[in-house]
Amino acid sequence: MLCYAGSHQDIYVSRPTDDLPDWIAPGDMMVGALSLDKDKVGATSMKLVYAVPPKAKTKKASEIANDDEKKDDSIEDVIFKAKLDYLASIRSKDDSAYKKLAADLKEEKPSSIPLLSELLSFARKAPVPSSESNENEWRAKEVEEVYDALKTSNGGPIDEGVLAQYFGLNQPDDDELKEDEEAKKLKKDMKEQRKALRNTLFARASILGKIATEDASADAFDESVKQMKKWVGAKDLDDDNDKIQLSITLARHAKLCQNKKATALSILLKARKDLSDKGYKEITSELVNVYDSFEGMNHLIENANDDIFNRFPVLNTPL
Numbered sequence: 001m002l003c004y005a006g007s008h009q010d011i012y013v014s015r016p017t018d019d020l021p022d023w024i025a026p027g028d029m030m031v032g033a034l035s036l037d038k039d040k041v042g043a044t045s046m047k048l049v050y051a052v053p054p055k056a057k058t059k060k061a062s063e064i065a066n067d068d069e070k071k072d073d074s075i076e077d078v079i080f081k082a083k084l085d086y087l088a089s090i091r092s093k094d095d096s097a098y099k100k101l102a103a104d105l106k107e108e109k110p111s112s113i114p115l116l117s118e119l120l121s122f123a124r125k126a127p128v129p130s131s132e133s134n135e136n137e138w139r140a141k142e143v144e145e146v147y148d149a150l151k152t153s154n155g156g157p158i159d160e161g162v163l164a165q166y167f168g169l170n171q172p173d174d175d176e177l178k179e180d181e182e183a184k185k186l187k188k189d190m191k192e193q194r195k196a197l198r199n200t201l202f203a204r205a206s207i208l209g210k211i212a213t214e215d216a217s218a219d220a221f222d223e224s225v226k227q228m229k230k231w232v233g234a235k236d237l238d239d240d241n242d243k244i245q246l247s248i249t250l251a252r253h254a255k256l257c258q259n260k261k262a263t264a265l266s267i268l269l270k271a272r273k274d275l276s277d278k279g280y281k282e283i284t285s286e287l288v289n290v291y292d293s294f295e296g297m298n299h300l301i302e303n304a305n306d307d308i309f310n311r312f313p314v315l316n317t318p319l
Contacts, residue, residue, distance in 0.1 A: 015050060026054040080109060088118055091126050111157040113196045120146045124203050136210045143204045150200060158193045166190045198236055201228040206245050209252040222257040225249065244279035247271035248286050255290060264290050281312050
């Protein structure tokens with residue numbers, strides 16, 4: 001720092017940023033001094049005093065959320081949540097018991113978003129019943145039932161117009177939410193509704209995309225992707241597997257519904273680069289399907305298949 005005669009320089013002193021010694025208690029006074037030009041006669045010195053404040057009691061975000069939920073939950077809510085947890089635990093174990101309990105819970109709380117979200121998980125992940133011959137068509141039917149049940153026009157909890165209006169406005173800041181319990185509850189409800197709608201629209205488009213690759217008709221797939229794009233983007237998905245499926249779904253839509261094969265390639269190549277090794281095999285396999293729709297791409301198909309084989313070799317075990 002260079003100062004000329006007659007000039008001045010502001011100096012700001014902050015409170016201690018490191019942890020204080022264990023033997024210092026709240027209310028103690030820490031004293032010291034700030035000295036300049038120590039090596040000169042008549043060095044400038046200023047005394048400093050710091051009063052040790054009480055230790056802040058902080059809660060983790062999850063603890064705050066749990067406290068809010070406990071404060072709002074009635075005994076009926078607690079019992080319903082226990083039933084819902086049990087429903088999730090038998091999702092892949094007992095199809096008939098799952099369906100019976102799910103029907104009872106829908107009758108009890110038809111507009112419960114946690115229940116509808118669980119039914120969406122069932123549609124996406126549960127084993128396909130032995131009576132069903134086409135997995136994608138069965139999953140598409142189950143997802144469509146959840147989507148219909150979400151709409152207020154069918155007695156569900158989500159009005160897309162109201163939801164869009166809410167998130168189109170400036171949100172109240174955290175200080176305002178602390179003072180306004182009604183606004184805090186509204187924000188929580190709106191975020192829960194948006195997440196449920198996003199997950200359902202995404203699952204619907206993804207499954208209809210799989211059906212469209214098997215069926216020449218892609219009208220339903222086209223409509224579902226247009227609806228999904230209003231609410232879902234890569235930034236809205238936390239799970240890498242969902243991001244992979246979103247890229248594949250958008251690539252299939254570009255190829256099958258818009259006849260934009262080059263766009264489909266760019267979507268898949270970008271996804272493969274961004275997601276590194278995650279989903280590499282699945283995305284590259286989808287790239288092969290796009291290459292196959294061009295003429296004269298045999299060399300790229302062979303290279304992609306060789307790449308998959310080299311990265312993911314199949315071990316042949318003797319019989």
